Amino acid sequence: MERNEIAPSGPWAWTRRISLRHRILAVNVFAVAILAGSIFYLDSFRASLTEARVDRARSETEMIAHTLTAIPEDARQPILVRLGQDSRARLRIYGRDGGLAADSWIGVQPTYSLRDPANEPWYREVARWLDNGFDAIVGAERPPLYVPPAVDTLSAWPEAVAAMRGGGPVEMLRRAPDGTPFIATARRIGDGRSGVLLLTINARDVRHSVRAERGSLLLILAATLIVSILLSRFLARTIATPLRKLAQAAHRVRLGRDREVDVPVLPRRRDEIGQLARALADMTQSLRHRIDATDAFAADVTHELKNPLASLRSAVDTLERVEDPALRRQMLDVVRQDVCRLDRLVVDIAEASRLDAELSRARFEPVDLGPLIESMVPLWEERSTRGVQIAFARPRVRTAIVSGDESRLKRLIDNLVDNAISFSPEGGVVEIRAAAVGEEVHVSIQDEGPGVPGDAREAIFLRFHSMRPEEDFGRHSGLGLAIARAIVEGHGGSIEIEDRADGASGARFVVRFPGVTE
Numbered sequence: 001m002e003r004n005e006i007a008p009s010g011p012w013a014w015t016r017r018i019s020l021r022h023r024i025l026a027v028n029v030f031a032v033a034i035l036a037g038s039i040f041y042l043d044s045f046r047a048s049l050t051e052a053r054v055d056r057a058r059s060e061t062e063m064i065a066h067t068l069t070a071i072p073e074d075a076r077q078p079i080l081v082r083l084g085q086d087s088r089a090r091l092r093i094y095g096r097d098g099g100l101a102a103d104s105w106i107g108v109q110p111t112y113s114l115r116d117p118a119n120e121p122w123y124r125e126v127a128r129w130l131d132n133g134f135d136a137i138v139g140a141e142r143p144p145l146y147v148p149p150a151v152d153t154l155s156a157w158p159e160a161v162a163a164m165r166g167g168g169p170v171e172m173l174r175r176a177p178d179g180t181p182f183i184a185t186a187r188r189i190g191d192g193r194s195g196v197l198l199l200t201i202n203a204r205d206v207r208h209s210v211r212a213e214r215g216s217l218l219l220i221l222a223a224t225l226i227v228s229i230l231l232s233r234f235l236a237r238t239i240a241t242p243l244r245k246l247a248q249a250a251h252r253v254r255l256g257r258d259r260e261v262d263v264p265v266l267p268r269r270r271d272e273i274g275q276l277a278r279a280l281a282d283m284t285q286s287l288r289h290r291i292d293a294t295d296a297f298a299a300d301v302t303h304e305l306k307n308p309l310a311s312l313r314s315a316v317d318t319l320e321r322v323e324d325p326a327l328r329r330q331m332l333d334v335v336r337q338d339v340c341r342l343d344r345l346v347v348d349i350a351e352a353s354r355l356d357a358e359l360s361r362a363r364f365e366p367v368d369l370g371p372l373i374e375s376m377v378p379l380w381e382e383r384s385t386r387g388v389q390i391a392f393a394r395p396r397v398r399t400a401i402v403s404g405d406e407s408r409l410k411r412l413i414d415n416l417v418d419n420a421i422s423f424s425p426e427g428g429v430v431e432i433r434a435a436a437v438g439e440e441v442h443v444s445i446q447d448e449g450p451g452v453p454g455d456a457r458e459a460i461f462l463r464f465h466s467m468r469p470e471e472d473f474g475r476h477s478g479l480g481l482a483i484a485r486a487i488v489e490g491h492g493g494s495i496e497i498e499d500r501a502d503g504a505s506g507a508r509f510v511v512r513f514p515g516v517t518e
Contacts, residue, residue: 043134061197068189069194073101092198096192144174157198163196182203312335369395373392412483412487420509452507
């Protein structure tokens with residue numbers, strides 16, 4: 001059946017007449033235009049804020065100068081201090097001789113400070129770098145740098161000199177060392193015989209407002225980005241060539257005719273298609289590893305089944321020729337053991353093969369491990385044939401709760417305890433503990449056996465790997481610990497093997513689960 005190429009339809013049909021290069025250009029220009037507009041908006045916003053701050057300083061200067069005309073000169077200092085604290089500015093009065101007659105900072109804490117950029121943290125330096133870049137983009141004129149006068153007299157302030165001569169308010173905008181606006185406004189007091197008032201303030205609030213507005217514009221840019229993504233969705237539908245190659249490779253993988261499918265990884269592409277190609281290649285490699293693992297598992301199963309079958313066949317053949325009752329009973333015991341071994345192998349192999357799928361579908365519920373383990377202790381004691389004792393330190397009620405499947409958790413702990421019993425000497429003790437440790441629940445099972453060498457602690461979790469004593473040969477499938485680890489990992493936990501804390505001979509299995517708070 002022939003398949004037609006997918007093309008834009010409906011309102012997007014006109015895009016078929018536009019090349020991909022022009023579409024990408026249009027989307028990028030649109031985003032850049034929005035960005036440029038927001039930058040120039042910030043420039044006008046800052047200018048209006050600065051102008052409003054200067055107007056406010058001019059109005060305050062005029063009101064304070066008018067107020068001072070009604071106050072005797074010898075009583076102005078405390079009034080000046082109070083007004084300076086209220087306006088968060090510095091107020092100074094210069095006499096007709098040019099000397100400093102009163103200052104609102106005398107005897108009190110300064111209402112502002114000029115920050116030295118060299119002594120500020122790195123993030124403020126980054127912020128200033130962004131501000132300077134913004135000024136360079138919009139071509140903003142930078143006010144002259146404010147340098148504190150060496151001698152504080154009337155002549156050090158041109159705006160104050162102009163106010164003394166002209167009578168009206170005069171203002172001047174400078175920039176502080178850290179780049180923030182420094183505003184100075186002057187107004188003659190009365191007819192000038194009482195001097196001139198100078199108000200100065202470091203208006204950091206202007207820059208703070210601009211930076212806050214810049215943060216708001218980031219949201220606008222984010223919305224613009226979303227719009228650009230939506231507009232770019234139709235572009236992906238035109239990039240068909242690499243996608244067609246990937247689809248063909250995936251089709252070959254599905255058919256399974258080639259052992260090694262060459263999936264193009266597109267190493268030079270760093271966009272979404274390149275990521276898709278590499279992800280598909282990784283997925284194909286992972287699938288290949290899974291197939292190899294399945295083949296290896298099937299081969300291991302065949303090997304493990306052949307041994308008891310060969311023993312069973314030999315015993316059955318021998319029974320036909322043996323007349324001695326004692327020897328016949330011995331052969332029947334061999335048959336029973338081989339049948340039990342085959343049964344154990346079939347059950348464990350079936351469980352190991354379907355464990356991952358069942359755990360992915362299981363509905364986890366809170367399980368209290370204390371009562372669960374305690375209910376299994378009598379079964380372990382009955383199962384022990386060498387007098388191995390089970391010691392369980394039950395935790396406080398509902399302190400060792402995990403989220404999981406109760407039947408699988410039982411199988412996990414049963415496998416670990418069964419492993420510990422099989423390695424324990426006659427009359428040994430298997431200790432089981434369950435406790436909440438921080439936000440986790442730890443279950444430890446330790447025995448008095450020979451322990452596990454450090455270089456074998458990972459290998460014992462492999463399928464069909466066994467280091468059991470000779471007398472236990474045939475009683476275990478070699479899948480118990482592999483199943484245990486699969487159950488632990490399916491519950492989001494981890495399992496490790498440690499030496500006993502008391503230094504005695506034996507192994508200590510520690511299972512860690514995420515805890516559940518009620």
